[in-house]
Amino acid sequence: MDTVILSDWLAARLDRTAAEPVYRQVLGLMQQAILTGQLPPGAKLPSSRTLAGDLGIARNTVLHVYDQLTAEGYVISTTGSGTYVADTRPDTTAVNARKAPRAASGPVGVVAGTEPAQSGAPERGGLSMRGSRLISKAGVSARQWGAFMPGVPDVSEFPARTWSRLQSKLWKQANPDLLTYAPGGGYRPLRRALSDYLRVARSAKCTPDQIIITTGIHQSIDLAVRLLTDVGDRAWVEEPCYWGARSVLQASGLTLVPVPVDDEGLNPSEQDLKSPPRIALVTPSHQYPLGMVMSLARRRTLLEYARQHGVWIIEDDYDSEFRYGSRPLASLQGLDDAGQVIYVGSLGKMLFPGLRIGYMIAPEHLVDRFRTGLAELYREGQLMQQAVLTEFIMDGYLTSHVRRMRALYGERRQILIDAITARFGDTLPVMGDEAGLHLVLGLPDHADDREVTAASYDAGVIVRPLASYYNSETPERRGLLLGYACVPNDRIGPAFDTLARVIEQTALKTSAVPTRAA
Incomplete structure (x- = not known):
């Protein structure tokens, strides 16, 4: 040219x-x-x-x-x-250089007893094997609101005017210290307020210095895993377990060891006990997703095993404030005398998920290193939001809001249970309804809960298949997770009628309709 x-x-x-x-x-x-x-x-x-x-x-x-x-x-x-x-053409010598052979050792971080579909380098332009595994097992939904989305509170009931007033007051002061990074594990007045709250509400043993503010449970677990484990280390996870926490562990290159749960919680076999893991991730106060509570005997056994074998326990206490018919249960961390438990929680379900403020209780001898690791990896901020939350807690709004929402969610829970009973009687079991924001509706053994989930989504109702929470490709139970917290009272019945029709239509394919006998 x-x-x-x-x-x-x-x-x-x-x-x-x-x-x-x-x-x-x-x-x-x-x-x-x-x-x-x-x-x-x-x-x-x-x-x-x-x-x-x-x-x-x-x-x-x-x-x-x-x-x-x-x-x-x-x-x-x-x-x-x-x-x-200028001559900007690629250097063909470098482009065509022979690639060094990949190390013979296989990839780490797979579920125990499974192997990836193929080994070797990832295909050109594709994800890494770790990235592919993360995306293929992802549980995140395109919709985060509506019947019956599990784990989502009713954000429309949040006292937004109160929050706005507290926020406006702090912004008028325009304190420069609240507009910079958040060193030291977060806003100290918030750490003090959370320490007081957790000691009373969860029987936790902690000082304000042990509280570290994070963006939520995912980041808390990620920080603990990065600082306490190496690639290839073994990690016990409950079977079934929360897919989000499982993804965090897998993405860190850990080897997951699924440990079954029964009516008393985590139940490791003799074979499991012979090979102590580096960490154990548990939900002792309200197992996710099945809802059982870890018995005191199992808690003491797990703590003693962790002490003897140097196992770090991550206690995920995601929604224990919402227990119906009894007071919230004491935390596992409150029984720990050896400093082996890292307690993680979040304000998202108590207030609103978009707040993105969580916390962890670090053992005293790890506090300084956890603070440094948090600042080094994530460059934390949100001090203004943390200051608003502090005012919200100190003025008593958190306690009153949780009390009011517990009553509302308990009412919605009962409406949903009544709808299930009216339609199916006792032919389909209801599990995990004593606490939290969801329950599990069992399905017949032959039913495919993933198929029911897809069909109900097309019909405008969101549920999650229990099968997706199992590490095994052949889950022990089939069922649906039904969240009721974000569903208005008058919408629960009609929405469940839609879901029930989908269940019945799916069951017809196998000639086993689980309807209530006339």
Whole structure:
């Protein structure tokens, strides 16, 4: 492409009516011509005066284009000689270099007893094996609100005016300390308020210094795993367990060991006990998703095993404030005398998920290192939000809000149970309804809960299949997780009628309709 052709080529492509400045258009077109080889390496560009005249634009515009092309390495300018296209073609020697063979050891971080579909390097342009596994097992839903989305509180009931008033008061003060990063594990007044709350509400043993503010349970677990484990370490997870926590562990390269649960919680076999893990992730106060409570005997056994074998226990206490018919249960951390338990929790379900404020109780001998690790990895902030939350807690709004929502959720829980009973009687079991924001509706053994989930989604009702919470491809139980917290009272019945029709239609395919006998 010679000088005349370049001018004609640019002129034919300039849109003088477009919102994009002429400078940006000329620059982009010349970059395109160089990258595609239409302007080959060594080609001399017309002078700025000549090109400006040919295009009918200001010479300064062309000068700015040439300066930018020079700065980005597209062209080389030589005083007294002119401007030439630089040779930016890839180095074929480097591109075609033989790749070193991959290490013989297989990938780590897979569930015990399973192997990836294929080994070797990831396909060109694709994800890593770890990334592919994470995406293929992802449980996140495109919809996060409505019947019967599990784990979501009713954010429409949040006292937004109160929160707004507290926030406005703090913004008027415009304290610079609240607008910077959050060193030291978070806003100290909030750590003090949470320490007082957890000692009373959860029987936790902690000081304000042991509280570390995070963005939620996922980040708390991620921080603990990064600081306390190495790639390939074994991690006990409950079978079934929360898919989000499982994904965090797998993405860190840990080898997951699914440990079954029974009516008393985590129940490791003799074989499990012979190979102590580096960490054990448990939900002792309300097992997720099945809802059982770990018995005191099992708690003491787990703590003693952890003490003797140096096992770190991560206690995920995600929604224990919402227990119906009894007071919230004491935490496992409150029984720990050896400093082996890392307690993690969140304000999301008590207030609103978008708040993204969680916390962890670190053992005293790890506090400083956890604080440093948090600041080094995540550069925490949100001090203004933490300050607002502190005011919200200290003025008593948190306690009153949780009390009110516990009553409301308990009412919705009962409406849903009544709807299930009215439609199916006792033919389908209800599990895990004593606490939390969801219950589990059992299905017949032959039913495919993933199929029911997909069909109900198409019908406008969100549920989650119990099968997706198992590590095994052949789950022990089939069922549906039904969240009731974010469903208005008058919508629970109609929404469940829709779900019930889907269950019945799916069951018809196997000639086993689980309807209530007349």
